[in-house]
Amino acid sequence: xxxxxxxDALRLAREAGLDLVEVNPKAFPPVCxxxxxxxxxxxxxxxxxxxxxxxxxxxxKEIKLRPKTDDHDLEVKIRHILRFLGEGDKVxxxxxxxxxxxxxxxxxxxxxxxxxxxxxxQASVEAEPKMEGRTxxxxxxxxxxGGGARPRPRIAAPGEAAGAGxxxxxxxxxxxxxxxxxxxxx
Numbered sequence: 001x002x003x004x005x006x007x008d009a010l011r012l013a014r015e016a017g018l019d020l021v022e023v024n025p026k027a028f029p030p031v032c033x034x035x036x037x038x039x040x041x042x043x044x045x046x047x048x049x050x051x052x053x054x055x056x057x058x059x060x061k062e063i064k065l066r067p068k069t070d071d072h073d074l075e076v077k078i079r080h081i082l083r084f085l086g087e088g089d090k091v092x093x094x095x096x097x098x099x100x101x102x103x104x105x106x107x108x109x110x111x112x113x114x115x116x117x118x119x120x121x122q123a124s125v126e127a128e129p130k131m132e133g134r135t136x137x138x139x140x141x142x143x144x145x146g147g148g149a150r151p152r153p154r155i156a157a158p159g160e161a162a163g164a165g166x167x168x169x170x171x172x173x174x175x176x177x178x179x180x181x182x183x184x185x186x
Contacts (some may be wrong), residue, residue: 092139
């Protein structure tokens with residue numbers, strides 16, 4: 001409509017049975033629209049709900065170690081880390097010192113470097129190992145490529161052929177007959 005005085009714009013809105021809504025108050029002159037304000041608020045609320053639903057949530061999992069954690073136990077914990085990273089979660093690896101273990105922080109750093117090495121390309125280091133009081137921590141995240149959490153596999157609905165919509169590249173397995181002579185019954 002162009003630039004109008006406020007009283008003229010209010011009169012036009014009343015004649016149309018709508019509201020005069022200020023869309024951008026920081027512009028000069030302020031930008032207003034003639035619309036149904038209740039409908040505008042409802043649509044804005046729906047837009048915010050959709051944005052919140054699409055937002056990826058990343059949780060932080062924690063794995064605790066000690067400087068004297070055995071190799072096999074460390075391998076088990078690395079498998080847990082890889083599972084968490086595969087689910088799209090960040091992992092905080094904490095190595096806690098007790099008593100005189102604090103005099104050998106290089107043991108904990110060696111373990112954390114081993115964790116990073118074994119995770120390889122399946123993890124990106126978000127925070128290098130650092131001492132915080134009597135603990136040394138390392139923060140791992142899923143790799144940036146791939147866009148976060150991996151997609152869940154699609155499960156075919158009952159009555160729907162598995163992989164429907166995709167061309168089948170394999171033939172079904174041959175039907176197995178029970179061993180022994182075949183007898184025809186009437």
